[in-house]
Amino acid sequence: MRNKSDQWVRPFLKENRIGIFWTVLFSFLMIFSSMALMFTSGxxxxxxxxxxxxxxxxYVPIVLTRAFGIGRPTFKYAQRLxxxxxxxxxxxxxRKKLFKTVDANSTIVAGSHSTGEVISLLSNDIDQLQNLYLRTIFPIASGILLYVFVTLFxxxxSLAFCLFWFIALMIIAICFPYFSWKMNRDRIIQQKKLADKSIDLATDAVLGAFDWQLSGQQRKFTDRKSKLSKQLAKVKSGGRRxxxxxxxxxxxLLMATVVVTLLWSYQQFFGHTVGIDLIAAFVLAIFPMSEALTDLNRGASEATYYKDSIERLNSLGPIKKQTISQLQENLHPDIKIDNLSFAYDSKKEVLKGINMNIPFGSxxxxxxxxxxxxxxxxxxxxGDLKSDRGSLEISGVEKSQIKNSQNQIFSILDQNPYLFDMTIANNxxxxxxxxxxxxxxxxxxxVGLGKLLANLPDGLDTPxxxxxxxxxxxxxxxxxxxxxxxxxxxxVILDEPTVSLDPLTERQVMQTIFRVLKNKSLIxxxxxxxxxxxxxxxxxxxxxxxxxxxTPVQSKQDPFLKKLWQLDEI
Structure with missing residues (x-):
């Protein structure tokens, strides 16, 4: 979280300092009112x-008791608000920035993250940033103010009494949070990994339900889900303990401070006509600090959660705009592939010397x-992968120079369209x-859905x-x-979009695709x-x-492809 290149926490903190100031101030005033209420009551x-x-x-203590009694819930409400x-x-x-980042780097994100990981980024990691502010930054800031105030008070x-409280609060507000974070770090990392796996598995369950059923592996899936849930529950249980x-x-430790404060105040004020009234005041004022210090420690122990979320968000990279003017001006890009080769490892090449020329509109x-x-x-x-040898140019521009412009150049239609649980219009x-x-x-x-839409009672608002x-x-x-x-x-890239359809529907869909995309390049x-x-x-x-x-006509003369055409005509 100290990374100077962070783009997800530091910029927002800098731009919204006023809100942080008022939140921390109201938090401190709430704690101060609680302590003052107990002090005056005592x-x-x-x-x-x-x-x-x-x-x-x-009379004055009565008025102050009423004032602080009203002030505590008032400041608490203001702080929450x-x-x-x-x-x-x-x-x-x-969230807006995240959606823009994913959209601007969609092909890169799709190549390096599974669907479940993207969903985890969009929901889980953003939620962790929300907790970072509410459960860590705000409690720590108000805890520091409390530390300074109690020490000065x-x-x-007495300097000796001040030194005692300085050390006691250092143990509770600094040492405890540090060791809490240190001891809970591995458990939090394991919990987050299991939670991400759970989201990934749930995504497979939704998007691949038909495949699981068709392959007869429903039991295997449910066993994996059950095992993962038990592991996650066990880790969470350990965290609660x-x-x-x-x-x-x-x-x-707070009880020990109560005892020490009681002994000190008794020695300090016993026998004094007015001072003796402060014994109970000092002791009772300690108890409201318990909640604030506990929240501080709880937030510190969860810091690993937030650190991992911030690192994952920063790994997406910044939102980059297209900078190649030649490509910006060319609304009809062509593709030229020359001697392209690629290997996932050094032992075996997947592609060897591929050559293609794809003029726009072909x-x-x-x-x-x-x-x-x-x-x-x-x-x-x-642009999801980088070639080992050869070149790939779009409108004369090397593909590696425009790796952040895929979103403006390509659309992809594959066998698993990403459709969400919302209305047709919103999709x-x-x-x-x-x-x-x-x-x-x-x-x-x-695309041939006019009649279908006309028969739906809710039309575009149909879920x-x-x-x-x-x-x-x-x-x-x-x-x-x-x-x-x-x-x-x-x-437009077509990655086997009709593989799961029956032959009749497949032919109809492909006819529609070629008809509506006649003015675009299709691969x-x-x-x-x-x-x-x-x-x-x-x-x-x-x-x-x-x-x-x-051409297709020439392919029917090729000895191997000719057999495929003949089989297809049967």
Whole structure:
């Protein structure tokens, strides 16, 4: 959290210092009012028990007791209102920044993070930043003020007593939090890893429910989920036990300070007519500090949680704008691949000397068996991977120089469209928040969903359910295609978008895709021949090399591909 390159905490703290000041001030005044209430109450009880000869002797303590009694809940309410308003504002800005970061670096994020990890970033890590402010920064700041105030207050009565409180508070407010953080660090790291795995597994359960069922491995999935839940519950239980022990030791230490304060005040004030009234006042004033010091220690022990969240958010990188003017001005980019090679390790190359020329507006299909490198080639084109040899240029600009511009160049339609549990309109507006209902209706009609929408009672406000489960596979792909039309990028990647559809639906969806994207470049990875008659050029990859390159008509003359065409016609 001391990292000077941090982009997720320090900038917001600097820009919103006023809110922090008022939150910490109200927190301190709340604690001060509690202590002052107990102090004046102790004095008032002792003084009243002595049957004062004049009511004026206890009139001021009565007024102060009422004042501090009103002040405590007032400052508490002001503190809650100020802190939560500040945190909600900061979290809102943080979420907005996170969505923009993920959007600007979408292909990089997709290549380095699973869907579950992205969901964890969008929800869990942002929640941890919220707790960082409420449960660590604010309590520590107000705790420091309390430390200074108590030390100065006790110094007014006795330097020896001041030194005792200085050491006691140092143990509770500095040593305890440090050892609490140190001893709980490994447990917190383990808990966060298990929580992230749980989110990842839950994402698989939602997005891959059909695959789990089809493969007959439901029991395996439920066993994994049950085992993970038990591990997480065990770690959390250990954390709670640690917290109970820590809080008990803090209470014991505070009780020791009560005893020492009682003995000191008895020795200091016993026999004094007025001073004796301060014995109970000093002792009772200690108890309100318990909650503040316990919160401080609890926040410190959870600091590892926040540190990991901040590191994960910073790993996304800053929001970068396109800086290549040549590409910005070219609305019709072409792609040139020259002698491109790639290997995941030094032992075996996945792709060897790939050459392709994809003019803007052309439709290209890439065929091959599973595992020959088709998806790897797509990742090289979109910038998720970097080639070992060769060049890949878009409109004459080397791909490595525009790695943060993929979002403006490429759209991807794959076999698992990302559809969320919200309305049709909101799913579409993820790529264009400013699109009005007329524009949404227009793109839905273009992809052949006009009649479907007309038959839905709620129209664009119809909930889609998680992963779009309300609709069939073909309808889900058409909805995803409508989103691509809204996004309006010049190049569209088709990564086997119809692999899970039946042949009739597959053909209909592919016809729709070629019809609505006729003015864009298409790069289509597939192992089916359905719809290949619509492409301009076909590449067949085998053993990492281009075995065939030509038109669909020419492919029917190739000895190997000719057999595939004949099988497809049966």
């Amino acid at each position: 004095y008032l009880i002792t003084r009243a028990a002595q049957h004062p000869s004049n009511i004026m002797l206890i 100020t802190s939560h308003n500040w945190v909600l504002k900061i979290v809102s800005l943080t 006790t110094a007014a009565f 640690f917290g109970w022990v820590r809080d008990f030791l803090i209470e014991c 439709k290209v299909a890439i065929l091959g068996r599973s595992g020959v490198g088709k998806s790897t080639l797509l990742k090289l084109i979109t 579409l507006r993820l790529v264009d928040p400013k699109a009005d209902n007329d524009r949404l209706m227009e793109v839905l009609k273009e 889609m359910r998680e992963a779009g489960s309300r609709f069939s596979g073909g309808e889900q792909q058409r909805l995803s295609l409508a989103r691509i039309l809204l996004r309006d990028t010049p190049i 289509w990875v597939t192992h089916h021949l359905i719809g290949l008659e619509n492409v301009d050029r076909l590449y067949f990859i085998e053993n990492g090399k281009t075995k065939f390159s030509g």
